[in-house]
Amino acid sequence: MSTAELHTLTGAYALHALSAEERAEFERHLEDCAPCAQEVRELTATAARLGLAVNVTPSAALKEQVMRRITTERQDPPKVQQPSPASGARRRGRALPRFVLAACVAAATAFGGVAVWQQQEASDAREEARRSERQSEELASVLAAPDAKVTTGKLADGASGTVVVSRERNKAAFLASGMPEPPSGKVYQLWFDDDGTMRPAGLMDGSALTGPALAVLMEGPVDTADGMGITVEPAGGSERPTGAALALMDFPTA
Amino acid sequence: MNEVVHIGGIAPMPPDLQELLGRVARGDRDAFSHVYDAVCGPVLGLVRAVLRDPAQAEEVAQEVLIEVWRGAARFQPSRGSAMTWVLTLAHRRAVDRVRSAQASSDRERKAALLDRTPAFDEVTEEVESRLEREQVRRCLRTLTELQRQSVTLAYYRGLAYREVAELLAVPLGTVKTRLRDGLIRLRDCLGVGA
């Protein structure tokens, strides 16, 4: 989605009317777009007024139940250490089916695009887990796609990268081994190469890079992209590459 | 049940709800009891509007209230009022529930929606806080028909904008824009600050 299009999603976002994928994409946009973040705060408060207007009187029994339940419900600590999506995925120990690369990536599956904005809501840990799960399944489905094509290239310092593209699923995955952690305050950002124009395709943070290998589902559709790139960007990522390219790889042709 | 009736202004809630939440975050059950009294009516009303099934609504409202207890420490005043935080949680939960139920009964649900385009009146049958309701109704009337339908279908029925577009037979881009400019008009009419 273009940045201009993303700016128009504030209302749909405040009304929870976006799909999970669009929601995630918009939340990444919110980290970089102060006007949208401000508008979202206002429109969320406006939506809450629609909620206030449908006030009903609850039964006394409901309060009794809730008050009883909180006596045994553990509270979240004030400073919540955000669970890394990668560690959640590792715990799940999800086996990636069949595909020849599966064995090397099963140990460390990582995901880009951690949306900090979303973490404020208490339901988010669960939502994040669900999202990781969905992405994990999607990643597996790309790796296992019958039309998956593979290219491997050398990155700096002995690291290597492999890109898997399924035109049928319109998705790509990036697998790396031996990549060092990015410098502090920086992240690796993936890009689709649309004939020379780089389109953001998600982030890999430092925590994703522990372990012998990692696989990341690239965010967004492949569409007409003919290659991909990786750059080092400030935390949160950039709209356009600003850092040095670690790698530029052409997608395998059919 | 305390009536929560506030007109206009930035914070449609008791002035001390934010402070109460701070105490809840430290495990204060007495403070939680006050928070419960302030938010439970709107939470249940909203969840019931979206789910339309009283038993399910009560179940989801209970989950939301427990989540307020558990997650009070995550409330950030800089992001909006305490009531907004709670009702945003409630809406999200209700929408999640509607969408998961939807997978199984997609066709019946669409048929029912088409059969009965929601009117705001229908949603507000059980409203108690008359002043808040009147103000919201008045402001909804300042919207265009398409803005009003888009916003109410998304908010009170928990529809994704794609479903709204399908239901109203208008392009996706139009619905996105109507949701935004409709809410902006409501924001200005209600005098909502950030």
Ligand SMILES: [Zn+2]
């Ligand atoms: Zn924006």
